[in-house]
Amino acid sequence: MHHTRNTLAHPRPFLMAVLIAVILNPLNSSTISVALGTLLHHFHNGAASVTWIISGYYLGSAIAQPVLGRLGDLWGHRPLIYTGLVLIIVTAVFAPFSPTLSIFVLWRIIQAVGTSMVYPNAIALVRYAMPDTVGRFLGWIGMAAGIAIAVGPAIGGILMALASWHAIFWINVPLAILAGILFAMYSPTPPPRSRRRWQQLNSLVDWPGLGLFAGTISFALIWAVGLENRSNGMAIIYAAVLFAGLLVVEAKRSQPIIPIKWFVHPKFLISSVLTTLSNIVMYSILYGVPVSVQNMRHVSPKISGILLLAFAGVMTLASPWGGRLAQTKARRKPLIIAGVFLSGGMALLLNIRTLPWPLIVGGLMLTGLSFALSNVLLQQSLLESVPPAETGRASGLFMLIRYLGTIISSVLVAFGSLSTLHLPLFFILFVISLSTAILPVVMPETGIISF
Numbered sequence: 001m002h003h004t005r006n007t008l009a010h011p012r013p014f015l016m017a018v019l020i021a022v023i024l025n026p027l028n029s030s031t032i033s034v035a036l037g038t039l040l041h042h043f044h045n046g047a048a049s050v051t052w053i054i055s056g057y058y059l060g061s062a063i064a065q066p067v068l069g070r071l072g073d074l075w076g077h078r079p080l081i082y083t084g085l086v087l088i089i090v091t092a093v094f095a096p097f098s099p100t101l102s103i104f105v106l107w108r109i110i111q112a113v114g115t116s117m118v119y120p121n122a123i124a125l126v127r128y129a130m131p132d133t134v135g136r137f138l139g140w141i142g143m144a145a146g147i148a149i150a151v152g153p154a155i156g157g158i159l160m161a162l163a164s165w166h167a168i169f170w171i172n173v174p175l176a177i178l179a180g181i182l183f184a185m186y187s188p189t190p191p192p193r194s195r196r197r198w199q200q201l202n203s204l205v206d207w208p209g210l211g212l213f214a215g216t217i218s219f220a221l222i223w224a225v226g227l228e229n230r231s232n233g234m235a236i237i238y239a240a241v242l243f244a245g246l247l248v249v250e251a252k253r254s255q256p257i258i259p260i261k262w263f264v265h266p267k268f269l270i271s272s273v274l275t276t277l278s279n280i281v282m283y284s285i286l287y288g289v290p291v292s293v294q295n296m297r298h299v300s301p302k303i304s305g306i307l308l309l310a311f312a313g314v315m316t317l318a319s320p321w322g323g324r325l326a327q328t329k330a331r332r333k334p335l336i337i338a339g340v341f342l343s344g345g346m347a348l349l350l351n352i353r354t355l356p357w358p359l360i361v362g363g364l365m366l367t368g369l370s371f372a373l374s375n376v377l378l379q380q381s382l383l384e385s386v387p388p389a390e391t392g393r394a395s396g397l398f399m400l401i402r403y404l405g406t407i408i409s410s411v412l413v414a415f416g417s418l419s420t421l422h423l424p425l426f427f428i429l430f431v432i433s434l435s436t437a438i439l440p441v442v443m444p445e446t447g448i449i450s451f
Contacts, residue, residue: 010186011130015137017182020175021081021122022141023148024088025115028172029057030152033308034290034301035165036413042165043101047414048225054287054410055221056105060112062403063214066257066396068113069120070204077121077128081183084117085176092173096166118179129188146319150312153290157305206257212246213258213400215239217407224411258397268385270443272401274335275378277436279405280412281342281429282371285311285364288413288425289352293360296353310361314368315375322376331381332440334373339437341370346430374436381443 032039036050043049072080087110095107126137159167219239226232250256263269289311290304299307325334348355348363355363379398386394416425 013182014186017179018122018126019144020179021118023144025119026145026148027152030149031156031168033153033287034156034305036291037294038165045101049101050414051225051410052105055407056108057112058403058406060109061116062400064113064116067205068117072121077124080117080121084114085180087114088172088176092169095169125187146316150316153305153308157302161302206253208249209257212242216242267444270439271382274439275401276405277432278374279402280409281432283406283409284412284429292352311364311368314365315372318369318372322373331445335440336437338370338373341366342433343437346433350426
């Protein structure tokens with residue numbers, strides 16, 4: 001039973017399908033946070049392998065999303081959604097039975113590709129079917145994603161308590177099946193697409209830039225993981241060479257995935273740096289707190305997941321405040337306030353090994369409040385610094401910058417667990433937090449890139 005544009009007979013089940021589909025990405029990124037220690041023990045790997053468990057997923061998302069959104073525009077959104085849901089189900093079935101960590105990480109990358117197929121194409125269907133209400137529904141999607149991140153660790157901990165870490169993957173099966181059924185029954189059918197699909201895709205996607213970016217990050221991660229046993233020293237040289245190539249290639253492309261020239265603009269540059277730093281801290285909290293309290297305080301995954309509700313729950317509940325601030329023209333002052341909240345929260349968590357539980361909860365609540373303010377403000381600040389015609393490309397770049405911060409956080413979390421490297425995770429996060437309070441002071445309130 002399909003409907004065409006402006007004749008969507010049953011919008012509620014269609015919107016329910018979209019909501020289920022779009023929370024699969026944040027849900028899968030957050031539920032696994034409480035299982036990191038268990039996974040390392042299961043696969044008999046060192047703490048540095050946490051980097052691959054976390055980063056494999058985000059590297060897959062960073063590479064796939066710019067391509068798969070474009071591919072949906074050319075091939076049709078519904079086929080991409082169904083394909084993505086199938087990949088999610090296949091991953092949920094086979095990933096728990098991976099014989100090695102390498103195979104497990106490969107399944108995580110495939111899972112990321114699946115969720116990256118679903119997310120942009122589900123949003124595109126909303127824009128097609130409900131153009132007059134898309135803005136309001138995008139706000140609901142942001143709230144749903146925040147809730148998924150908030151409850152993900154608690155759900156992961158409960159599933160591990162009731163069954164095992166395998167159940168963190170199995171929960172995807174009923175969700176993906178339900179979303180697929182609802183899409184099949186209630187989603188609209190856009191008009192046929194152009195036949196010259198691959199030619200158009202080649203002109204729309206910056207393949208050289210995407211490949212050089214993926215290669216740079218991959219070799220940097222190989223080098224970082226090798227620090228545990230002082231191996232893979234050449235990998236950082238390969239990463240540097242590829243990064244130099246990325247700068248050269250992107251400077252010459254007319255539609256680069258990373259527009260190098262934009263970073264000359266002060267507001268865009270500072271907004272990008274703040275976005276990266278904020279995401280380093282946010283995801284270090286999401287992944288680092290469960291690992292820390294499980295190792296240092298010997299609590300269960302279930303308790304560590306519930307503990308994170310203080311962080312992500314406040315972030316979700318206070319997000320409307322950040323949204324209202326984003327509607328004003330002020331950027332510098334609220335971002336400074338967010339940085340102060342973040343610094344205060346991280347100052348409390350510096351002593352997480354012995355700090356009383358109520359103070360740990362207070363520190364997590366302060367960090368959640370900070371991100372509730374900064375998330376929307378930073379995105380709005382970055383978008384304001386580019387011409388309106390470049391909003392789509394800037395939005396994609398914003399997600400890429402967020403993924404970069406997340407990938408860096410995985411390295412910090414891994415090395416924060418290595419006594420041989422003596423890396424004080426929460427001290428580094430505190431220093432980064434201080435920089436998020438200082439940098440907005442020199443950020444221009446206005447200004448648009450003029451080239």
